Amino acid sequence: MKRLSALLGACLLLVLAQSAWAAPRIDLRDVTAGQVHQLHGEWQLDWIEPQREAQRVQLPFTWGDGSAKPWGEVGFGRIELSAELLLPAGDEPLALYVDDIKSASRVWIDDRLVLRRGTPGAAAEEIPRLASMVIPLPVGEPVARLRIEISNHFHHEGGIDMPLLVGPRALLDRREAQTQGFYLFILGGCLLMATYLLLLGRWNDSQMLTGPFSLMLLLAATRAAASGEVLDNVFDLPALWVYRLEYLCPMLYPAFYALLLRRLFPRESHRLISRGLLLIGLALALLVLLTPVAFFSLLRNPSALLLGLASLYFLGCILLAVRHRRGRRAEHPDRHAGGQRLGAERHPAARRRRAHGQPVPPRHPGAAALPRRGARPAGARLVAPEP
Incomplete structure (x- = not known):
C-alpha cells in the first residue's frame, strides 16, 4: 500500500511538473x-x-x-x-x-x-x-x-x-519591402549627390568644400546600406563586415565634423576640440576594424553620445558664426552699405539708368543679381540720347 501511494505521488508530481x-x-x-x-x-x-x-x-x-x-x-x-x-x-x-x-x-x-x-x-x-x-x-x-x-x-x-509583430502575411511582406525601398532610396540619393559634388569641383575653399561633403554623403549611404539589409540581401556580404560598416560610419562622423568646422569656421571652432574629435573618431574607427564584434558592439552607446555632442558643437559653431557676422555688420554699417551700393552700381540695369542720367536706387541685400531678359550682350556700347 505504501509503495502504491509513493508511485501515485511520483506520477502526480511528474504530471504537475510537465504541466508547469x-x-x-x-x-x-x-x-x-x-x-x-x-x-x-x-x-x-x-x-x-x-x-x-x-x-x-x-x-x-x-x-x-x-x-x-x-x-x-x-x-x-x-x-x-x-x-x-x-x-x-x-x-x-x-x-x-x-x-x-x-x-x-x-x-x-x-x-x-x-x-x-x-x-x-x-x-x-x-x-x-x-x-x-x-x-x-x-x-x-x-x-x-x-x-x-x-x-x-x-x-x-x-x-x-x-x-514581435503579428498580422496578415501580405501586409508584413509589403511593409518589409517598403522599408528596404526606403533605405535603397536613401542609398541612391546619397550616392548621386556625392557624385555630383565630386564632379562639381576640386576640394578647396572656393568650391563649396565638395570633398568633405561628398565623404559624409558616402558614409550616410554606407550606413543606410548596412542598416537596411542591402549589403546582406543584395551583395551577400558576411555579417562581420556588415556590422563593421554599420558601426564605422557613426564613429567617423565626429572626425568629419571637426574637419568641416576647421575649414568652414576657423575663427569660431576651437583647434584643440576639433583635433580631439578627429583623434577620437579615428581611434574608434580603428577599434571597429581591428577588434571582434563582441567588443566593439559595446561601444554603441558611447559612440552615440559622442556623435550627439559633436552635433551640438557643430550647431554651436554655426550659431556663433552667424552672431559674429551680424556683429561685424552692426559695427561697420557704412562698409556694408558701400558694398550694397557697389553691387547695385555694377548691375546692368544700374548702368543703363546711369547712362540715361537717372538716379540708381540702392540694391536690396537679399535681391539676386540675375540677368534680365533682353539684356545687352557683353561688349555692346550704350549711347546716351541727345537732348
Missing part, C-alpha cells in the same frame, strides 16, 4: 484583420548553452552574460524559445515579423523547419546572419507550436531585442 513547464499559449484569435499588432505573451525559454534552469520570459529578451572575456562578460550561448499559438478561424494567412535575431536562428512550426537565418550551433559551427524575417503561420489549423532556436557567439548580447 509545458509550452505557454498565446491567443491570436482576436487579431484584427488587415492590421499589424504587437505580439504579447509568455514564452518558454530552455537553455542549451550554458546549462541553466528553464524559465518563462516575455519577448523581447536578451542576455549579456555567460562567457568571460578580457573586457568582461558577453552573452555567448544557445537557447530555444517555444510557445503554442492559438490561430483565428479564416482563410487569411498570418505571419510573424521578427527583427534582428542575434546572431543565428532556426524556426520550426509543428516540428517542421520553415525558416533559418545563418547557421546556429556551437562557436565553431555558427554562421551569423543578423537579418529580419517574416515567419508564415499555417492556415486552417487552430493551434501551431512555434520553436525558435537561437545561438550567439558573435555579438556581445544574444536574443531578440525588438518586439
Whole structure:
C-alpha cells in the first residue's frame, strides 16, 4: 500500500511538473484583420548553452552574460524559445515579423523547419546572419507550436531585442519591402549627390568644400546600406563586415565634423576640440576594424553620445558664426552699405539708368543679381540720347 501511494505521488508530481513547464499559449484569435499588432505573451525559454534552469520570459529578451572575456562578460550561448499559438478561424494567412535575431536562428512550426537565418550551433559551427524575417503561420489549423532556436557567439548580447509583430502575411511582406525601398532610396540619393559634388569641383575653399561633403554623403549611404539589409540581401556580404560598416560610419562622423568646422569656421571652432574629435573618431574607427564584434558592439552607446555632442558643437559653431557676422555688420554699417551700393552700381540695369542720367536706387541685400531678359550682350556700347 505504501509503495502504491509513493508511485501515485511520483506520477502526480511528474504530471504537475510537465504541466508547469509545458509550452505557454498565446491567443491570436482576436487579431484584427488587415492590421499589424504587437505580439504579447509568455514564452518558454530552455537553455542549451550554458546549462541553466528553464524559465518563462516575455519577448523581447536578451542576455549579456555567460562567457568571460578580457573586457568582461558577453552573452555567448544557445537557447530555444517555444510557445503554442492559438490561430483565428479564416482563410487569411498570418505571419510573424521578427527583427534582428542575434546572431543565428532556426524556426520550426509543428516540428517542421520553415525558416533559418545563418547557421546556429556551437562557436565553431555558427554562421551569423543578423537579418529580419517574416515567419508564415499555417492556415486552417487552430493551434501551431512555434520553436525558435537561437545561438550567439558573435555579438556581445544574444536574443531578440525588438518586439514581435503579428498580422496578415501580405501586409508584413509589403511593409518589409517598403522599408528596404526606403533605405535603397536613401542609398541612391546619397550616392548621386556625392557624385555630383565630386564632379562639381576640386576640394578647396572656393568650391563649396565638395570633398568633405561628398565623404559624409558616402558614409550616410554606407550606413543606410548596412542598416537596411542591402549589403546582406543584395551583395551577400558576411555579417562581420556588415556590422563593421554599420558601426564605422557613426564613429567617423565626429572626425568629419571637426574637419568641416576647421575649414568652414576657423575663427569660431576651437583647434584643440576639433583635433580631439578627429583623434577620437579615428581611434574608434580603428577599434571597429581591428577588434571582434563582441567588443566593439559595446561601444554603441558611447559612440552615440559622442556623435550627439559633436552635433551640438557643430550647431554651436554655426550659431556663433552667424552672431559674429551680424556683429561685424552692426559695427561697420557704412562698409556694408558701400558694398550694397557697389553691387547695385555694377548691375546692368544700374548702368543703363546711369547712362540715361537717372538716379540708381540702392540694391536690396537679399535681391539676386540675375540677368534680365533682353539684356545687352557683353561688349555692346550704350549711347546716351541727345537732348
